[in-house]
Amino acid sequence: MRASERIINEVAQGFRAFEEAVTWFSSLELGEQRAVLQEVVRYSMQAHATAQDGRDGLLRSGVKTTMTPAVLIVRERILEQMGRIINLPPSEYLNAFRVLLSVFVVADTRRREAECRGACGHAWHNLH
Template sequence: MKSSERIINEVAQGGRALDDAVAWFSSLEQDQQRAVLHEVVRFAMQANASVEDAREGLLRSGVKPTMTPAVLIIREPTVEQMGKVINLPPGEYVKSFRVLVSVFAVADARRRETDCRGSCGHAWHNLS
């Protein structure tokens, strides 16, 4: 598992604070940040993130609801909106990361309770 995958999943599972992950993300070069944003979207898509997940994730993200990534993420279709969020300018990357990781955390928690309950073999759900 890549370090970025581990960090994203640790946040999603409550093993790492969002602010710590944001500090790590902020230390990356722009092209690395963009790649991480793509990873988070891929994870959120795999977890079948919904607009309800997006609304709850936004509340957890600490991003003002009037900020561009926040406005986009709560619209449907969620997958299309996530694509718009990762295509925002670099000045929006940190806010986008906060929003996307928070949405993923909500969607993944739901997934762990439903699809993966009891006998999950996903390495990213079994961090130790």
Template sequence: MGCPRHSSLGAGANPRASERIINEVAQGFRAPDGAVDWFTSLERAEQKEALREVVHYSMQARASAHDARDGLLRSGVKPTMTPAVLIVRKPVLEQMGKIINLPHSAVADTRRRERECQGTCRHAWHALP
């Protein structure tokens, strides 16, 4: 997999969908919820590649743990979730690598919805169409 392929932005080429969406979210032109919808529509391998792309862009921007904390606050992600706990630690780019390799949570999330939520849940992500 390696580094993501880069478009020729600035040279008149159109960006790839992932590049466009990631940059729209980063610049405030797209709500994070829209990016979540796009991300969850991807196959697992495509999700991992998109995460690698985010890490690459974060490296280019020289992201810090402080940046990660600010982003976490803006995202609305519960700060006790494993990725949230990792992302605010130094070195942030190493932590991002750990997040990319976390096991997929779909099985655990489905189990939680079936056992704990049982139709009374108020989690917006459990009420997706």
């Protein structure tokens, strides 16, 4: 399991603090940050993120509702909006990460509670 995969999933499962992941993300080079944003979007797609997950995730993200990633995530067609978010300029990456990670946390939690219920064979759902 890659470090980024572990960190992202540990946040989703409550084994790592959200702000610790934000600090880790901030320490990465821009190319690595972009790759992580793409990774979080893939995970959100696998968790079947919904528009409601986007709205709920935004509330958890700490990002002002007027910031570009926040404005995009609350629109319908969330997966299309996530594609727009990862294509924002590098100056938006940190807020994008906060929003996308928060959406993933909400979507993944919902999926684990609804579908896995302790009997999940996914390695990323069995970290601890």
